[in-house]
């Protein structure tokens with residue numbers, strides 16, 4: 001055994017739980033001889049207090065849980081890198097954006113907002129999209145969402161918003177859902193949330209995958225260059241796989257069948273080498289254009305339409321490694337919009353300003369003290385030297401007597417960095433104002449952009465929004481709240497309000513003489529829609545706001561999953577033909593059979609069944625394929641198998657069948673509804689045809705065939 005006589009021989013940096021030590025030990029490093037029996041006075045006797053091994057193990061277990069995040073408790077994350085593709089040194093001095101090809105390590109965490117840690121991934125909710133950049137100049141966190149605006153304009157309303165959306169306090173229901181009275185009570189009294197609510201009721205709130213969501217910094221930030229000149233900027237993440245959603249009925253079923261659907265999707269994609277990827281883009285607004293729009297850049301309930309200011313791509317984010325330990329990394333990571341590096345700065349957005357306080361404050365409770373920056377996942381790769389000392393769980397062993405500045409005993413170190421040495425200095429913004437509790441008049445238009453969003457959607461997307469409102473408000477028990485919401489919606493679009501009202505069996509109230517405004521008292525304020533002033537830019541439609549109009553830059557089915565329904569007697573060549581064709585496109589065909597094990601093909605070979613009809617479900621796949629085979633009658637008699645097809649049809653997915661399996665489609669319960677123009681139903685009488693597989697794949701690149709929907713509900 002090693003003799004640690006010399007202090008230097010004790011390598012304190014060795015992680016005791018790195019797995020290299022094969023012996024089980026206590027936290028003090030003492031090897032354990034028996035981990036199965038507590039120490040007792042006699043084999044049938046009482047346990048002894050002396051048993052330090054038992055006490056340590058149980059004490060640690062008793063304290064395993066830490067408080068979950070107040071919001072965004074449910075999340076999943078991964079490691080990766082950010083690589084610059086288009087440097088912007090003329091706009092920012094941030095070192096990590098200076099050179100083509102420069103890579104910065106990152107950790108990204110995606111989350112829902114309202115639910116608890118164990119809640120479903122598929123709740124209708126905003127998704128958090130937080131990225132920690134470990135830059136050479138310190139940590140930069142871009143803590144955004146998958147929706148570019150927010151519910152409220154001022155940080156002071158955040159606790160109210162969160163109290164309203166969380167489960168109701170008297171009975172702790174419903175979990176991870178906004179469809180309840182307190183949420184809509186609050187929203188119906190907060191007209192400033194109308195724009196956000198339109199996004200929340202759209203399919204953006206039920207993404208197909210974390211890998212298929214856009215991300216937004218939401219607030220306007222500043223970039224600052226070496227000459228200390230600043231531009232305004234909005235951050236955008238654009239997913240390589242396009243922005244896609246599931247449908248609400250599907251989301252609810254997934255919540256039951258696999259509440260870890262997004263978590264598993266992210267994990268498996270990375271394990272399979274399908275590394276999730278996004279472009280980072282910026283909308284750049286010159287300082288002199290600050291007042292050129294019919295909205296205020298500081299108002300977080302507003303977007304800057306991409307048609308007015310295009311997105312300039314600066315780099316790409318690739319996630320290529322799953323965490324080794326969920327708790328240590330994904331749970332303990334601590335984001336903060338106030339973690340910025342020289343070259344990136346804040347604006348006076350009053351929501352952002354409030355956030356700058358909240359994030360450190362919340363970690364003090366969640367992570368137990370002020371040293372959470374020392375937890376490995378939070379550590380800066382840039383050296384950290386300062387005079388912060390002590391506190392719970394201090395890891396750093398600071399040496400010497402000096403823990404103050406200025407000092408002479410420590411040679412003046414650590415000393416302040418000049419700006420030319422990379423020292424952070426806040427943008428020198430001129431402010432001359434009265435101290436007031438007021439909101440700017442330029443924040444009062446709550447409806448124009450809600451209308452812009454609604455009008456920019458396709459008819460299918462509009463109908464999903466109507467249905468989402470019908471569902472959510474239909475769950476609200478207080479009639480007055482529903483009616484108040486209809487009043488708000490009528491100020492966005494009369495037809496929208498009418499259609500929602502039909503679903504609720506209600507009547508749209510007459511437009512208020514003084515529409516609600518400023519989000520506090522419905523009675524007091526003036527007009528909530530504002531005409532652009534002279535010279536201000538405004539647009540009636542924005543194509544960029546529709547997911548369906550922007551499927552993806554390059555159609556792909558990479559990493560998509562297809563359910564292949566099989567029984568004994570299935571055509572081996574059909575199954576293998578489809579599996580191979582999908583594999584070539586980076587997608588996966590999964591054999592689903594009445595039982596696990598394998599199915600026997602028409603060639604008497606065995607094909608492994610990845611799932612049984614019981615262990616998987618149509619909603620967990622992007623498309624369904626029924627191959628030719630002898631056992632088709634048995635398949636048709638199986639209610640579970642038929643449910644794969646009916647759900648796939650209802651959720652507008654591609655359905656394919658070849659050979660005699662085509663009859664299954666014509667005999668399916670939905671067959672009367674299929675229109676000839678439905679390009680999502682691919683059938684052929686041929687067996688194992690290459691062109692059939694290609695047609696099936698081409699249809700899958702369309703994601704969904706929404707044209708089916710009007711027929712579905714007639």
Ligand code: HDE
Nearest residue numbers: 069071072109128129144145155158218354355358359362
């Ligand atoms: Fe957060 N938010 N937030 N938020 N937020 C938190 O910080 C808060 C807001 C966002 O994966 C908390 O560490 C206030 C907008 C994400 O760990 C907390 C206000 C946006 C995450 C907090 C906002 C966000 C959080 C809870 C209004 C989009 C998860 C745990 C003034 C731009 C990050 C924690 C992760 C987490 C406060 C509004 C995004 C309580 C006070 C707007 C993605 O500090």
